Amino acid sequence: MTQLSNTATWTQRPLVRMAQRIGFEPANVDYFVEKLNPVWSLLNLRATVVNVREETHDTKSFELQPNMHWQGISAGQHVGVNVEINGVTHKRRYSLSRAEAVNADESKTIQITVKRVEGGLVSNHLHDHIQAGDVIGLEAADGDFVLPAELPNSLLVLTAGSGITPVFSQVATLLNEGYQGSIEFLHYVRSPADRIFGEQLEALAQQYSNLSVQWCFEAAEGQSKPERFSAKQLAKRVADYQERNAMLCGPAGFMEAVREHWADIGRSDALAFEYFGAPPVDATDAIDANITLKTGKQIQLNAGETLLDSLLENGPNLTADELPKYGCKRGVCHECKCRKTSGAVKNLLTGKVTAGEEDIQLCISAPVSDVTLG
Numbered sequence: 001m002t003q004l005s006n007t008a009t010w011t012q013r014p015l016v017r018m019a020q021r022i023g024f025e026p027a028n029v030d031y032f033v034e035k036l037n038p039v040w041s042l043l044n045l046r047a048t049v050v051n052v053r054e055e056t057h058d059t060k061s062f063e064l065q066p067n068m069h070w071q072g073i074s075a076g077q078h079v080g081v082n083v084e085i086n087g088v089t090h091k092r093r094y095s096l097s098r099a100e101a102v103n104a105d106e107s108k109t110i111q112i113t114v115k116r117v118e119g120g121l122v123s124n125h126l127h128d129h130i131q132a133g134d135v136i137g138l139e140a141a142d143g144d145f146v147l148p149a150e151l152p153n154s155l156l157v158l159t160a161g162s163g164i165t166p167v168f169s170q171v172a173t174l175l176n177e178g179y180q181g182s183i184e185f186l187h188y189v190r191s192p193a194d195r196i197f198g199e200q201l202e203a204l205a206q207q208y209s210n211l212s213v214q215w216c217f218e219a220a221e222g223q224s225k226p227e228r229f230s231a232k233q234l235a236k237r238v239a240d241y242q243e244r245n246a247m248l249c250g251p252a253g254f255m256e257a258v259r260e261h262w263a264d265i266g267r268s269d270a271l272a273f274e275y276f277g278a279p280p281v282d283a284t285d286a287i288d289a290n291i292t293l294k295t296g297k298q299i300q301l302n303a304g305e306t307l308l309d310s311l312l313e314n315g316p317n318l319t320a321d322e323l324p325k326y327g328c329k330r331g332v333c334h335e336c337k338c339r340k341t342s343g344a345v346k347n348l349l350t351g352k353v354t355a356g357e358e359d360i361q362l363c364i365s366a367p368v369s370d371v372t373l374g
């Protein structure tokens, strides 16, 4: 475990200063202390994996014990996970996936839950190679998908697939802390076997009379057709859904359908949500564009793609130098930062369009003209 990317935080500065005062470079100290225990570091946030649990056939939870640099996390937030695969460090974000005190600095361990992604590098590496006792690199908690200071009277939860993780964490936290409002929790999932936290949610619903859990399956025994989100389907499940504050997380298509409906009923303000990737490109902005790479090679970007999507899609035709580095695909980790020498892009997080020479994050940049990358 050799990831050395985090900058010093307040917890470590005194130690860093002490090392420097007695004539040691902190990085050299790290070189020796990590031989004694790989989770120890003067400079970097790391965690020991203390437990790995199978949640479903393709999903595992990892309980992590961070080192002294950990500064806490709130339910709904995510952490960066750095793993080394064939000598290269790869970064991804994973949401916290269990109840957490809102002020979690003193908590001993945290939990993330990872669903395998077909062809995915890090999710499969975590599943196949990471076990209790291993040490992984972490990056500090981030994210504004957190519980509001003033809690609403009633909640509607809409999740699909691995999108259940941050919302499960929030709901379990709320219930632990004595929330009395009614919670309707709807999880859209392929089949009963794919339910992440199925048993935990059912147990919570038994324990707390204000929580009701409903599963909406694509396919299940005795079910004649898939049950997918629609206004009509939701109204059947939760008659008063328009009066509730809603929380949403899942695949982009599912989230777009829900967000569109909330906009139609004029309730967008009552919908909190988290994307596991960049927000989709607005249909009105989406254009096909020519992307010229530093090497002069040109690729065609299809309307609706980010620059990163397009480069990855063209991966087989690109050399190792032309393939970008990337991490969170959400604008958090800056791994995919790149120089743009000409053209205009829209930042999908801020909605700002900028042109000319500048640094951009490929994962959250959608071109609004042809673009040249430097």
Ligand SMILES: Cc1cc2nc3c(=O)[nH]c(=O)nc-3n(C[C@H](O)[C@H](O)[C@H](O)COP(=O)(O)OP(=O)(O)OC[C@H]3O[C@@H](n4cnc5c(N)ncnc54)[C@H](O)[C@@H]3O)c2cc1C
Pocket: 078, 092, 093, 094, 095, 096, 097, 113, 114, 115, 116, 117, 118, 119, 120, 121, 122, 123, 124, 162, 165, 166, 275, 276, 277, 312, 313, 314, 315, 316, 328, 329, 330
């Ligand atoms: C805020 C946030 C929270 C998240 N929380 C969770 C969570 O709680 N649980 C969870 O499971 N996930 C979560 N994610 C998603 C997670 O970060 C990863 O994106 C996910 O695990 C996939 O990573 P990977 O490395 O396995 O896949 P990647 O290697 O990034 O690949 C993703 C897809 O792109 C394709 N691809 C990659 N490279 C190429 C290429 N060169 N050419 C063509 N196709 C390519 C792969 O085949 C795959 O289908 C979260 C993401 C964010 C941003």
